[in-house]
Structure formats: structure tokens, C-alpha cells
Amino acid sequence: MSSEVLWTAPVADQPVDALVRVPGSKSLTARWMLLAAAAAEPSVLRGALVSRDTRLMRDALERLGAELEVRDGALHVTPLPPRAAQPAEPIEIHTGLAGTVMRFVPLLAALHHGDVRFTGDAPALQRPMDPVVDLLRQQGVEVTEHGEPGRLPLTVHGTGRLRGGRLEVDASASSQFISNMLLVAAHAQEDVELVHVGEVLPSLPHIDMTMETMRQAGVEASHRIDEQGRQSWRVRRGEIRPVAVTIEPDLSNAGPFLAAALATGGTIAVDDWPETTTQPGDAYRDLLARMGGTVWREGRTLCVRGSGEIHGIDADMSAMGELVPTMSALCALADSPSRLTGVAHLRGHETDRLKALATELTKVGARTEELEDGVEIHPGRLRGAVFESYEDHRMATAGAIIGLRVADLRVVDISTTQKTLPDFVGMWLSMLHPEPAADDA
Numbered sequence: 001m002s003s004e005v006l007w008t009a010p011v012a013d014q015p016v017d018a019l020v021r022v023p024g025s026k027s028l029t030a031r032w033m034l035l036a037a038a039a040a041e042p043s044v045l046r047g048a049l050v051s052r053d054t055r056l057m058r059d060a061l062e063r064l065g066a067e068l069e070v071r072d073g074a075l076h077v078t079p080l081p082p083r084a085a086q087p088a089e090p091i092e093i094h095t096g097l098a099g100t101v102m103r104f105v106p107l108l109a110a111l112h113h114g115d116v117r118f119t120g121d122a123p124a125l126q127r128p129m130d131p132v133v134d135l136l137r138q139q140g141v142e143v144t145e146h147g148e149p150g151r152l153p154l155t156v157h158g159t160g161r162l163r164g165g166r167l168e169v170d171a172s173a174s175s176q177f178i179s180n181m182l183l184v185a186a187h188a189q190e191d192v193e194l195v196h197v198g199e200v201l202p203s204l205p206h207i208d209m210t211m212e213t214m215r216q217a218g219v220e221a222s223h224r225i226d227e228q229g230r231q232s233w234r235v236r237r238g239e240i241r242p243v244a245v246t247i248e249p250d251l252s253n254a255g256p257f258l259a260a261a262l263a264t265g266g267t268i269a270v271d272d273w274p275e276t277t278t279q280p281g282d283a284y285r286d287l288l289a290r291m292g293g294t295v296w297r298e299g300r301t302l303c304v305r306g307s308g309e310i311h312g313i314d315a316d317m318s319a320m321g322e323l324v325p326t327m328s329a330l331c332a333l334a335d336s337p338s339r340l341t342g343v344a345h346l347r348g349h350e351t352d353r354l355k356a357l358a359t360e361l362t363k364v365g366a367r368t369e370e371l372e373d374g375v376e377i378h379p380g381r382l383r384g385a386v387f388e389s390y391e392d393h394r395m396a397t398a399g400a401i402i403g404l405r406v407a408d409l410r411v412v413d414i415s416t417t418q419k420t421l422p423d424f425v426g427m428w429l430s431m432l433h434p435e436p437a438a439d440d441a
Helices: 028-038 054-064 099-109 123-126 130-138 176-187 204-218 251-264 281-291 322-334 344-348 353-362 393-403 414-420 424-433
Strands: 004-006 018-019 043-046 067-071 074-078 091-094 113-119 142-145 152-161 165-169 191-198 219-224 230-236 244-246 267-270 294-298 301-305 315-318 338-340 366-371 372-377 410-412
Touching: 018 251, 018 424, 028 054, 028 074, 028 099, 028 176, 028 251, 043 191, 054 067, 054 091, 054 099, 054 414, 091 099, 099 113, 099 130, 099 152, 099 176, 123 338, 130 142, 130 152, 130 165, 130 294, 165 176, 165 294, 165 315, 176 191, 176 230, 204 219, 204 230, 244 251, 251 267, 251 281, 251 322, 251 393, 281 294, 281 301, 294 414, 315 393, 322 338, 322 344, 322 353, 353 366, 353 372, 353 393, 366 410, 372 393, 393 410, 393 424, 414 424
Parallel strands: 018 267, 043 244, 091 113, 165 191, 315 338
Antiparallel strands: 004 410, 043 074, 067 074, 113 152, 142 152, 191 230, 219 230, 267 301, 294 301, 338 372, 366 372
């Protein structure tokens, strides 16, 4: 392994005390970009995240014919052109490792008249796509799978229309398999009824987020749970209205910085934390308090203070699986064991996150056992090691958290954090060594 890909995580030599400003939410940015591209007229998005994932989404939408331009600090989106009568030339979309691109855009591509081929980074070719393919085929859209069935690469043979009607989908592996259809359902020829038929449904807040953005764009949508507990969503066909919105900060990306408060016994304030939100990252307020932190608000700022002690936790993370790597890092620093459960779907993320966490945390001295749907973490005497990121941004930031207390912890490919947080390293170093306040004139 080349030392050029290793980043030695800095050890905190004192409690942190910093105000952090986190860029816009990746999940909200992706949804608003796609809705704006499918809208009837141009939209304006302020605070949109600029990262690898959102650049990939922008490229995908532009290849389909939308125009996205930054002017006066805002992202201006001119929607997709009217569907052509004749098939367009084939196009190819590279999804990288962005789940929102690989799972949201193929449904939009069905509204394009022509062939759209999707591929991605090598790890992306292992991520499940079966429900996407199944939804498209239920809509009468032809899909060619070029490799292993239910995986990228694949080609969507768009005809410019979706039938709508009643659809069934197993979204046990990811809530994205619900959101992808909901986001384009208003363009179907009939109203859409989408029924979840899987045993579990992870990350419900992300579906709530999708529904909320749709309603703000004028789409009539509702959610129902029947007597058997089966969940379904109805979307009325119609126009998607243009929007002018300001995107919230990414609360999940705020997590590593808030965790630093507990890890160092310091204080972190995150600016512009929303009063109400559909983001799963809002759960940090409760989770960190349960682990021994003090959490409070000062106006629009969320503050977290560590006491110098971190307590283990037993938590059902099914609604907020993306927080598990950050929480696992804190659990490795805790004074008692922890269990994080309800997240079997994390095996299908950028990497098998449960296996990755068990491997890397055990390597640094916190014996970690894989459960069927989570991890059990037993803190121990921690030691420096090479902490693999597996091309997974949240694994990389988990290593940085542990490195606050453990010398010589070297993270492989910290640049993978650019997926959702372009300047993570700069922000991390600024948190540890903030600029002194200027003297009053």
C-alpha cells in the first residue's frame, strides 16, 4: 500500500471549541435537482451542495437535456426539453458511487426517448439495482442488463412515457427504491399507487423527505398504512411546479464534528440547524445526549458539549442508517459496550458497512461483532493502525473521529470524503485549530 494514500488523523491536544458551517444536504440537493429538471419551468436552488455526488447528478441531468448553471451564488435549473417524437442518439451516464444517481435517474430516463446506458465505479457494480429494473419493467420500459442481473451496467430504452397505475416494489435494501418512482410519478399517464411488499423498510425519513419536496413542488401525494401494516404511496399525475428554495445544511455530515465534542470533552456548535426537518441526521440530538453529551439550541445554532465520558448505547438505527459509522466510532471510544441494530441494508451501501466496521474497529482494538442487522461494539485499549475507508466517505470520517484520541491512526484515501463533503480535511483541521478572533477595533 502506497503511503501517498494514507492520511494520519490528527490527535486532539485539547477539547475542541468551534463553530461549524456545513454545506447543503446531499439528499435534499439530489431530490431538488431532479424535481427541478422534471418541472414545467425553470427553478432556483440556493445552498445546493457541490460535491462529487451532486456533480454526477448534474452531469446526468445535463446529458438528458436539462441545463444547470450557477448564477449569483444559486443553481438555476432549466428543465428537460419536450420529449422528441423520434428516438435521440444513445447517451451514457456515469453514476460513480452515488446511489441517488444510479437509482433515481433511470426512472427519469424512461421519460427520455432513446437509449440511456448507466454504469459506475467498480464498487457500484455490486450494489443492488433489482427493484429499479423491476419498476421499469412493470411500467412497460425495456431494460437491458449488460452484466450480472440486477446490477449495473444496464441500459434503459426510454420511450418518453411511464404508464403509472399500481406498482409493487421490495425496498427492503434501500428507501431509494421508493423515492425513485415517487419523484417522477407525476409524469405518468395515470395516477401512481406504489406498494411496498418487502419485510422491512429502512430509512423512512428519506421517503418523508421525498414526499415533502414533492409537495413543495405542487405534486399531490399521500402515504397510507393498511390494516396488515403494508405501506403504500399515491401520487396524482400532473405538472411539477418550478421552485425557489434554500437547501438545509447536511445534518448527517455535521455528525463527525458533533462527535468530536464527545470524543474530546469539548463543544461544537453547528450553524443553521433547522427547527424541523425530514433529515435523519436530526437524530444526533437524541443519540449524543444518550451517550453523555449535553445538547441545546441557541437560536438557529445547535450546540453539543462533551463531558469527557462517553457511554455505550443500544439503539435501533433503522430510520437513520447513514449515522451508523459515526455512531460506531463513538461507541469504540465509550466506557461500555454498544449495540446498533436495524440496519441490515447497510450491507448494500458504498461497501458492506457492517463488515467494514467490524473489521476496522476490531483492528484498532474495539472488538466488534457483526450481527444479522447491525454491530455489537466492545471498547478496548485502542491503538494506531491503517484504517481502510473502502472508498466509503462515512468510513473515512469514522476513522478521523477515532484518530482524535488514538495516535498514529492512518486513514486510507481520505479524499473519498469529497463524495458529500468537498473540504472535510480543511474543516476538520479548522475545528481543531480555529482562527483566533480578531480584536475589536
